[in-house]
Amino acid sequence: MQKQIDEFNKYVSTFDMQIPSIKRKHEHSLMTMGAAGMLAKELKLDIRNQFLAQLIGLLHDFARFEQWAKYETFWDKKSFDHGDRACELLFGKGYIKHFAIPTEYYPAIRFAIKNHNKYEICTDSIPLCGDFDVLFHAKLIRDADKIAIVRELINSKGSAELPGKGELVPGISQGSIDSANEGRLASKDKAITIADGILAWMSYVFDLNTQAAKDYFVKNDLVMKLYKSSESRLFKEDRKTLKELAKQITDSLSTRSQSSL
Numbered sequence: 627m628q629k630q631i632d633e634f635n636k637y638v639s640t641f642d643m644q645i646p647s648i649k650r651k652h653e654h655s656l657m658t659m660g661a662a663g664m665l666a667k668e669l670k671l672d673i674r675n676q677f678l679a680q681l682i683g684l685l686h687d688f689a690r691f692e693q694w695a696k697y698e699t700f701w702d703k704k705s706f707d708h709g710d711r712a713c714e715l716l717f718g719k720g721y722i723k724h725f726a727i728p729t730e731y732y733p734a735i736r737f738a739i740k741n742h743n744k745y746e747i748c749t750d751s752i753p754l755c756g757d758f759d760v761l762f763h764a765k766l767i768r769d770a771d772k773i774a775i776v777r778e779l780i781n782s783k784g785s786a787e788l789p790g791k792g793e794l795v796p797g798i799s800q801g802s803i804d805s806a807n808e809g810r811l812a813s814k815d816k817a818i819t820i821a822d823g824i825l826a827w828m829s830y831v832f833d834l835n836t837q838a839a840k841d842y843f844v845k846n847d848l849v850m851k852l853y854k855s856s857e858s859r860l861f862k863e864d865r866k867t868l869k870e871l872a873k874q875i876t877d878s879l880s881t882r883s884q885s886s887l
């Protein structure tokens with residue numbers, strides 16, 4: 627994996643790594659690779675599949691650097707779809723050739739990266755890729771990405787940019803409460819208040835595919851830690867409700883295990 631990490635670092639160093647957003651995405655890529663490797667091990671995947679999971683983790687945000695350099699935003703709607711663009715750069719423009727990866731891995735890498743940032747995975751046409759389970763890897767990167775994102779949010783101690791409008795008013799929208807109660811991923815774009823934004827982050831857990839990722843969230847109490855790291859941003863009247871929802875969401879992780887991989 628070191629060869630691939632070195633190549634990745636070389637690519638990122640063509641951008642200004644003094645810029646905090648570039649530095650943050652570089653760290654995020656490495657952290658996602660680590661989370662993917664950790665999950666792959668937990669799931670007892672063989673060495674080739676562990677390697678593939680880590681590769682996808684390392685490369686999933688390949689377009690983020692160009693995105694910031696050109697548009698100074700990570701908001702896809704204001705720039706480009708960064709999953710699609712990563713595929714264009716890696717496979718259209720041929721950057722993938724620098725990474726010394728056997729070509730038999732390509733279809734799985736491409737499919738997983740393209741689908742990592744969509745609201746849901748598009749299963750209309752899943753490519754064949756030797757004996758690799760392509761859909762499984764597309765699910766795994768979404769879990770690894772969420773572990774990395776939530777850990778980064780917790781480490782940022784409430785300084786991360788909130789999803790949605792982040793209006794400085796108290797209250798939680800009914801839509802957010804519904805999605806928490808129904809166990810659905812909340813749409814970040816529909817978040818209006820600060821509490822909505824934080825709840826949208828918490829709702830990431832409803833989109834976890836593997837039991838290993840769910841276990842990781844429960845074992846490390848990540849939803850409650852996420853709440854605590856954001857608590858100071860909340861209006862006092864919203865804190866109790868959100869803390870209870872954090873507990874409720876964590877509990878639901880332990881019981882929603884039947885459909886997991």
Ligand SMILES: [Fe+2]
Pocket residue numbers: 686687708742743
């Ligand atoms: Fe991404």
